[in-house]
Amino acid sequence: MTDREALGRLLEGVKRGDEAACRQLYLTWKPGVLRLLEGFAQLDADEREDLVQEIFTRAFRAIGNLKSPETFEGWLYSIARNRGLSALSRKSSRREVGERYAQQQDDSAELIPEALRTELDIDLVRRLIASLPEGPEKQTVQLFYVEGELSAREIAERLGVGKSAVTMRLERFRARIRRQLMVDVLKRRWEP
């Protein structure tokens, strides 16, 4: 059975309300969701744990709308990021951004349009990191995404900078990746 088939069966189990499937899905993807939330340095551990509960509650509620297993992970992470930003908006001056994300219908429909479904090459991400000029942004990205151990808050403490500075560096890098994703998607579409 391929990974896709296994995930498809798991998602079908969750849709049927199968307890073992719900548990497996939660335990398998909780680490990724939590890791994503650790990128929001303004959120403490309790707040992140609370958000995990909220994210999975929303995801399980809307999972019946998910049509393709390939989109599950990105869909789940979209919900997680939107909830994280929404939580930030309650805590910080980024209210406008958080509210904009919170307004997205993150739990009600298939999020990723057919045209945008693509496999973002992980080697491409590594090359983008390697091509960053040496400096605080590269150091932060290495610590958070490549080494993958410290939270953004812990990175701020280690580097002796403000929490918002780390969040901004990670956001800046994500914007680079997002642009690259767009370029990739469009170039593939333009190929004869």
Next chain:
Amino acid sequence: MSHLDAARWKALQETPDEELLAHVAEGCEVCDEFLATLPGFDGEVDRALLALAPRAPSTDELSYARYRRASQKALAAAPGGASPRLMRALAAAAVLLIAGGAWLLIPHAASHPIPSGIKGSGRVQLELRAALKAPEGTLTPVTDGAQVPAGAALVFQVRSGLAGPARLFVQRGLSAPVELAQLGLVEGAQELELGEDGLLGFSLRGERGPLQVWLVAAEGPTSAEEALSAIKSGGAEGLSVAHVRVDVVDRAVP
């Protein structure tokens, strides 16, 4: 220079525009803002980035139990809610109990005698024991009414004189008990588990102040109202009640 917007984005998917693409790729604040609003993009970006340091599946069963509890509340509050099948699965899994602590609380012997064996006349012998499970996994026996830290979890073991259904409730302070789960007890001591190997407890995260966990066991099917009535009266015909009391505090408890 033109910036990316909905119309140009739509056109770009059909017609190449290398100039606009180069502009966006260079990093333009306006275009970045637009890309951030495109559904699905951020999720795909996160998927790729998080794959750089993949993580093993979690073994945090307490977190899963807590999720079950939260989702039950959310589903109960949501109009339309989930399918009945999912609701049943959630109810069965809401919060269950695990073994490990010393016997801590035995219901009042006078009101919960060992069954006489005469059908319909006796109450089910019922005992509930609890221990505190710290975040690092250590178990500490809890005495009745003890102070316990909010970051920990309570775990329990049940001993029942008879097999039968039971209902589990939590009571916060002076508020009315709230049902957490419906269980099936077997005769004797038992560990109550979720799924194939899930050992669960009652997370104290977010709890503060006096808290009681009530277990109402019955000789046959019983309603939540009957169980609540038995809690108020300390038991009823065919029903037995056991409970654990703790005081949840913000600080660490020595």
